[in-house]
Amino acid sequence: MLQSFQQDCVALLRERLAKGQIDRRQLLAGLAALGVAPAAGAQAQGTRDLVMVNWGGLANQGFGQFYGDPFVAANPGYRVVQDSTGPSIGRIRSMVESRRVTWDMCDSSATGAVLLGGLGMAEKIDYSIVKRADAIGDTFTMEYGAAPYSFSSVLVYDSSKFPTAPTSWADFFDLRKFPGKRLLRRDATCVLEAASMALGKPMGSVYPIDTRAALGLIERTRRDTVYWNGGAESEQFIRTGEAVMGQIWHTRASVLQRESNGRFKFIWNQGILQPGIQVIPKGNPGGVAAQRLLASMMANADGQVGLLGLLGNGPTNPAAAGRVPPELKMFNPTDPENVRVQLPLDGNWWGANYQRVNQDFLDTVTG
């Protein structure tokens, strides 16, 4: 199964623990921030549970320090319970259709929010509770979901292989000027944006994507490309020299750059900035309290900065960027300097077109 960004964050944390870059306490804090805390035992008298669902594989670890704790502190009587079984769109659909909804908030995607919203399977975000002003842009506040964090798909390359550095997706797809294997995610999202920009579309007019042209470029270069499903896999492809240039998540690119002493470099230019959209399934057991939890996650700038330090997820609260320590700014996707050169993902376009376009993409890639 294609790994999601959130799933990869958990994997990344565990890798950092194994390398001794963080200690166990930080691991727990990070897992908590991602919502991968243990589903606690018996329900205490009088407390109400809100269930957050995420992509981690760890159970019985940590507690929601960055997202859960602040909410619980401000709302006595609530408890934020974590479930790490992976809220794929298909699983949310099956839960809502069977009318046995046990989830309150799902770590989904822009596409997921639009698709589920369209099927009547997600609650509308109540923007009288969640504050639009708590997000740096429209990308992060959608009709059926809002994003307390961001991530980006960036160009990473092996600087030892090229005398001149690639600076754009046009360079990425130029196999003559920059020979060697390429690496892309096996998902149309972000790949087609990169292809469009390589074909000369200025950043402002990438959407609506000319899918025929973009897929044509993918088809012409697929011989020289390998495709990744999981974040750890993407890192390995670059690290072991299977590919010399790739489009991977910035969290993985940051690790590569730090650990290789700059041999592997990534650029923010033309990166595709994406929202970590949280979706509330239709008929969630916690009702409107889930909206308040989301509002608290969106408003908590310090928690978001903490998550950036630990994992690299970009904050989305406007107050956060100024509180980011200087040494982290270059790794923050939502630092104003970095936002300026990136393309914000159009989640609504993808929501409307994902099913068709991703099928075409898969057919092209596996053709």
Added chain:
Amino acid sequence: MFPKGMPRNAGWWALLMPAFLLLTVFYVAPILQVLSISFTEPELGFGNYERILTNRSVQRTLMTTGRIAGITTVLALLLGYAVAYSVTMASERARRWWILCVLVPLWISVLVRAFAWVTLLRRQGLINDALMGAGVIQEPLELVWNEFGIIVGMVHYMVPYAVLPMLSTMREIDPRLMTAARGMGASRWVVFSRVFLPLSLPGVVAAAVLVFIFSLGFYVTPAILGGGKTLMVAEWISVQILDLIRWGFGTMMATVLVVTILVTLGGFSRVVNMRKLFGGGG
């Protein structure tokens, strides 16, 4: 076999009923319910099945799966036959070690084995490094992230499944038949091709069915060794169900897979003894 004085079958059936009911209620019924989505979504009818004839993606996935499963079956049978033959001909002591060596890989997770192959086959992997170090090649060979890599991984996984049914058939061949043939002047090749091979064929067919059916449903090995460029049926279904939420389309393919497996089994059950294939007692 049946105790005297009891209705010949009733007692046995009664013992089977709990398991039968359990399977029907919790296994067969939900599967049928899921597969029935292929007739109801997006609209009632056979629309999803029509796409087997019209949709390029469906056709290619089926072709790819059939091709990879077919090649895997042939290779696993060839390798497995050689192993099974050697084991049959080995001494009692050696045979135990052989069988252990065949079984050990079965206990290693499919994931671990796929990653092990990546380590061996990649550009800077053991094989390419060794060949380049020895000066045999200048550029690394493309051994993985393609169908070649998938087939290597799958054959490796399937060989034990090919060996076991063939071994059990070969061991039932009376060795005196070969001795007799030799005694009557047949050459080694004639003994093998005219006596041993025909007698071992039921095992070969059983192994072929087993390996082919297993190969149709492979998920992990192609996902890891294929470099994302090969979609077999299992992964294709998963994408449809989980990511694209086109359940009608996905369950159509699942139905095709189930029917293919049942038809293959049904067809071959006329030729070979299925009870032997799946380890049923005499």
